[in-house]
Amino acid sequence: MSVVIQFAIGLIFGLGLVISGMSNPAKVLNFLDLAAIRNGAWDPSLAFVMMGAVATAFIGFRLVLKRPRPVFAEAFHLPARSDIDSRVVSGPAIFGIGWGLAGLCPGPAFVALGYGTSASILFVIAMFAGMAIARTLANRQPALVAQSQE
Numbered sequence: 001m002s003v004v005i006q007f008a009i010g011l012i013f014g015l016g017l018v019i020s021g022m023s024n025p026a027k028v029l030n031f032l033d034l035a036a037i038r039n040g041a042w043d044p045s046l047a048f049v050m051m052g053a054v055a056t057a058f059i060g061f062r063l064v065l066k067r068p069r070p071v072f073a074e075a076f077h078l079p080a081r082s083d084i085d086s087r088v089v090s091g092p093a094i095f096g097i098g099w100g101l102a103g104l105c106p107g108p109a110f111v112a113l114g115y116g117t118s119a120s121i122l123f124v125i126a127m128f129a130g131m132a133i134a135r136t137l138a139n140r141q142p143a144l145v146a147q148s149q150e
Helices: 002-020 025-032 045-064 086-102 106-115 118-139 142-148
Strands: none
Touching: 002 106, 025 045, 025 086, 086 118, 106 118
């Protein structure tokens, strides 16, 4: 049953990405190009999508975390650390640079695979390569492995 519900939630998420335009790299890049404000070419519509996502997550996390455990798991797996280190800063920075260059982030990239464009296929391959490299580098640094297991 949980697989069916996970599929339905993933389908709703994917449809939301398509309907909102988040799976369209050109639309995302038009939103991220703040220099286009001067000539009127800036597309602010994704700001409303992001505000809706933040509001939904803000309310949703508060409701979900009031439960003793997730519906389809034995326990929540939340980070034990709350301090900010170089990994917390560099990871999102790399993510943001990649998002600004390609116009895709992981969720929309998987949805964009359905379009069959070479750009989306190349992005997903590069994303998996980057994840593998990051994991390999982290495993070579025992201190990072110990921190991630805390």
